[in-house]
């Protein structure tokens with residue numbers, strides 16, 4: 001094997017292993033981020049609760065705080081109202097035997113009380129409160145630490161900071177977290193045939209759709225990608241633009257010009273100036289994908305996706321997303337499975353990423369309906385679908401009801 005030889009036409013699992021290794025070696029640095037600005041980011045360091053939640057026993061309802069033991073026999077005369085306790089106020093005096101305190105939701109439970117009765121189930125008669133319905137001891141009281149105890153692990157490295165996680169951290173008073181720096185990504189579309197929407201279309205030209213596809217997919221990952229003007233099929237122009245982006249970004253994502261045609265300049269350029277990790281993955285669609293180190297084009301990683309629009313979607317989800325996850329040290333994603341809603345005949349031995357529509361069956365299981373429009377130019381089928389159906393290399397005839405892996409998008 002020559003020194004410049006690289007894996008060519010490799011199984012998808014091998015491509016994924018290379019992606020994990022390359023991304024792992026380029027793990028992005030940590031940075032301290034205000035919790036309020038950490039939405040969607042990857043956590044770099046665990047967060048341990050320094051306070052309990054709730055921080056104090058408090059009322060879950062508006063009503064009266066009382067001692068449950070007093071209720072037996074208090075039906076007639078009721079309890080003596082001795083004070084009030086509102087949320088946000090310091091704890092008022094407590095209640096002694098036969099006494100109760102007016103309370104609002106979230107207010108600290110007054111000393112001596114152990115139960116809250118809803119306002120609707122009481123009658124106030126002067127200074128006395130009668131309880132209309134029996135109530136269990138401890139009812140409508142939210143206990144200190146019942147949700148989070150001091151020292152609990154409340155967020156782990158590799159976890160995405162979802163709105164609910166950010167809210168939990170905020171509830172615990174965590175004002176800043178260590179996150180992984182977000183990868184910067186430059187997006188390129190290449191091809192002499194490409195025209196921007198809003199411009200007239202001559203015969204032989206096509207509107208550029210891949211750029212918006214990639215920009216949208218990247219934004220859905222919480223990233224802030226930069227799109228370059230469309231590149232012509234001109235080796236010098238491509239080299240110059242990629243050299244520029246190769247210095248300035250963590251990842252350069254290109255689409256088109258990576259296959260075997262006379263105008264497909266990317267493979268030769270990256271072999272000459274960079275270091276190719278692999279070219280061509282035994283998947284369908286998306287086979288011509290190429291991953292390379294920028295070399296003299298700059299320190300960026302280069303992931304070159306094929307031009308066919310559905311191939312861009314499939315290779316983004318199957319290759320680019322694992323690469324971005326690896327760069328950020330993201331914990332493994334959930335794997336989703338569904339039952340095929342219709343049979344499918346697979347006629348090749350590449351791994352297939354077929355388009356399908358998810359639905360829920362009567363019995364609550366997930367179904368996926370494969371779309372027969374499986375050409376890699378059939379963007380309408382991809383837009384009408386909402387998941388890629390992953391069909392193993394060895395699969396051939398699949399029956400309705402067979403369980404398959406799906407990648408929702």
Ligand SMILES: Nc1nc2c(c(=O)[nH]1)N[C@H]1C(S)=C(S)[C@@H](COP(=O)(O)OP(=O)(O)OC[C@H]3O[C@@H](n4cnc5c(N)ncnc54)[C@H](O)[C@@H]3O)O[C@H]1N2
Pocket residue numbers: 189190191193194206207208209210211255256257258259260261264285286287288305306307308309311376
């Ligand atoms: N002899 C061979 N021909 C092809 C092979 C092969 O291995 N040997 N692979 C096929 C496969 S599979 C794919 S996928 C395509 C990928 O080719 P490229 O990556 O070089 O992509 P292009 O040729 O530049 O474009 C393919 C197709 O997609 C359209 N396109 C490109 N960019 C955009 C864009 N930004 N927006 C919308 N549409 C775009 C382009 O017009 C072409 O129709 O190659 C096969 N051929």
Ligand code: MOO
Pocket residue numbers: 283284285286287288306308310311376
């Ligand atoms: O591998 Mo290509 O993406 O099928 O058209």
